[in-house]
Amino acid sequence: MHDEYAHIKSQDKEIYDAIVGEQTREAEGLELIPSENYVSKAVREANSSELTNKYSEGYPGKRYYGGQFYTDIVENIARDRAKQLFNCKFANVQPLSGAPANVALYFALLEPGDTVLGMDLSHGGHLTHGHPVTYLTKIFKFVRYKMKNPDTGEIDYDEMLKVAKEHKPKIVLAGYSAYPRELDYTRMSSIAKEVGAYAVMDVAHIAGLIAGKAMKNPFDYGFDVLTTTTHKTLRGPRGGMILTRESEDIGKKIDKSVFPGFQGGPHMNNIAAKAIAFGEALHPSFKTYAAQILKNAKAMEKVFKDAGIRLIAGGTDSHLLLADVFGSLNIPGKEAEIVLDEVGITLNKNAIADDKRGPMDPSGIRFGTPAITTRKFSEKECARVAELMIETLKNKDDVTKKKAIREEIRTMCKQFSIPEVFV
Numbered sequence: 001m002h003d004e005y006a007h008i009k010s011q012d013k014e015i016y017d018a019i020v021g022e023q024t025r026e027a028e029g030l031e032l033i034p035s036e037n038y039v040s041k042a043v044r045e046a047n048s049s050e051l052t053n054k055y056s057e058g059y060p061g062k063r064y065y066g067g068q069f070y071t072d073i074v075e076n077i078a079r080d081r082a083k084q085l086f087n088c089k090f091a092n093v094q095p096l097s098g099a100p101a102n103v104a105l106y107f108a109l110l111e112p113g114d115t116v117l118g119m120d121l122s123h124g125g126h127l128t129h130g131h132p133v134t135y136l137t138k139i140f141k142f143v144r145y146k147m148k149n150p151d152t153g154e155i156d157y158d159e160m161l162k163v164a165k166e167h168k169p170k171i172v173l174a175g176y177s178a179y180p181r182e183l184d185y186t187r188m189s190s191i192a193k194e195v196g197a198y199a200v201m202d203v204a205h206i207a208g209l210i211a212g213k214a215m216k217n218p219f220d221y222g223f224d225v226l227t228t229t230t231h232k233t234l235r236g237p238r239g240g241m242i243l244t245r246e247s248e249d250i251g252k253k254i255d256k257s258v259f260p261g262f263q264g265g266p267h268m269n270n271i272a273a274k275a276i277a278f279g280e281a282l283h284p285s286f287k288t289y290a291a292q293i294l295k296n297a298k299a300m301e302k303v304f305k306d307a308g309i310r311l312i313a314g315g316t317d318s319h320l321l322l323a324d325v326f327g328s329l330n331i332p333g334k335e336a337e338i339v340l341d342e343v344g345i346t347l348n349k350n351a352i353a354d355d356k357r358g359p360m361d362p363s364g365i366r367f368g369t370p371a372i373t374t375r376k377f378s379e380k381e382c383a384r385v386a387e388l389m390i391e392t393l394k395n396k397d398d399v400t401k402k403k404a405i406r407e408e409i410r411t412m413c414k415q416f417s418i419p420e421v422f423v
C-alpha cells in the first residue's frame with residue numbers, strides 16, 4: 001500500500017512515518033471539516049511531477065525565462081477548463097491559495113484606503129474579508145453586513161444597501177466559510193451597481209457546488225469577479241484562482257496584481273494538478289457528486305433538527321452545517337471537537353452568530369459532507385454519522401459507549417475506502 005513512497009522511506013524515515021501516519025488517519029476516520037476533501041491519485045501525481053522544477057514567471061506566451069513549451073500547454077489548459085467550468089471569460093490560475101487570491105484581488109481593484117463591504121466575521125465571513133488580525137485592515141477599510149435573523153439565515157439586504165450608500169465601498173463582497181444558505185445574488189449585485197462597486201464573491205467553500213451545478217453561479221446574476229480555493233468542494237490540489245465574467249480590463253488588472261504585483265513564480269506542478277481536477281469536475285459524474293453533497297447535508301440536518309439541536313441559519317442549502325452545541329447540549333465547541341475526535345470524527349469548533357463565548361472556545365461546531373461524499377456515503381450513512389455524533393456528545397464521559405462508536409466508525413471507513421479514481 002505504501003510502495004508509492006519508497007524513496008522517502010529509504011531516505012527520510014521521520015517524514016515517511018508522518019506521511020504514513022496521516023494516510024492511516026485519513027483512512028480510518030471520518031473527515032467532516034467542510035473545507036477538506038480527498039483528491040484523486042491523478043491530482044497527486046501531477047503535484048509531485050517534474051513541473052515542480054520549473055520557473056515560469058509571467059503568463060503563457062509572455063514568460064521571463066526560456067523552456068516554457070510545456071508549462072504554457074499546462075497553464076492554458078487549466079485556464080480554459082476553469083472558464084468552461086464557471087462559464088466566464090477570464091481565469092488566473094496562479095494564486096498559491098485562497099488567501100493570496102483575495103489579497104491579489106484587493107490590490108487589483110482597490111487603492112489604499114478604499115472600502116470593502118463584507119459579511120460580519122461572526123456571521124460566517126473569512127479572515128481575509130477584513131479580520132483585524134490580518135494586515136489587510138492596515139491598508140483597506142472593511143465595513144459589514146449581517147444576517148437579519150441567525151435562525152433563518154436571511155441576510156439583511158436593506159442594511160447592506162444602507163451601509164453601501166453610507167460608506168461607498170469599491171467592492172461588495174459575498175462568500176463565506178461558515179454560512180450555509182444560498183444568497184440573493186441579484187439583490188447583491190444590484191446593490192453593488194447602485195453604489196458603483198464591483199460585485200465579488202469568494203466562492204472558496206462552494207466552488208465545487210457551483211461547478212457541479214448544485215448551487216447557483218453568481219456570474220449568472222451580475223457578479224463581476226469570483227475568487228476561490230481549488231481544494232475544498234472543487235476537489236483539486238491546494239491552491240487559489242480568480243475568475244471574471246468579462247475579460248478585458250479587470251482581467252488585465254488581476255493578472256498584473258497576481259504577478260508581478262504580489263507573487264513570484266507560479267507553482268506549475270500545482271497548476272497541472274488544478275487542470276486535472278478541473279477536467280474531473282467537467283466530467284458528468286461530478287454533477288452527481290455535487291448533488292449528493294447537498295442531499296447528504298440535508299440528511300444530517302434532519303437528524304440534528306429531530307434531536308432538537310439548534311442549527312445556525314435554521315439548516316443548510318449547501319454542504320455545511322453549524323450547530324449550537326453549547327446552547328443545545330451545554331457542551332462548549334472546543335470540548336465537542338475533542339470528544340468527537342476521540343471516536344474518529346474530525347470537525348472544527350466554530351463561532352456562531354453573535355457568540356457570547358470567545359473564539360478559542362466558541363459555542364458551535366461546523367461540519368460538512370464534501371469528503372464523506374467523495375467516499376461514496378449516501379443519505380443513509382450520513383444520517384447514521386449524525387446520530388453517532390449526537391450519541392457521542394450526549395455520552396461524552398461514557399468510555400465504553402465511545403469505544404463502541406469508534407469501532408462502528410472504523411467499520412464504516414473500511415466499507416467505504418477513500419477512492420483514487422473519479423472519472
Ligand SMILES: *Cc1c(COP(=O)(O)O)cnc(C)c1O
Nearest residue numbers: 097098099126176177202204229
Ligand atoms: C478557505 C477560505 C479562504 C482561504 O483559503 P486558503 O487556501 O486557506 O488561503 C478564503 N476565503 C474563504 C471564504 C474560505 O473559506
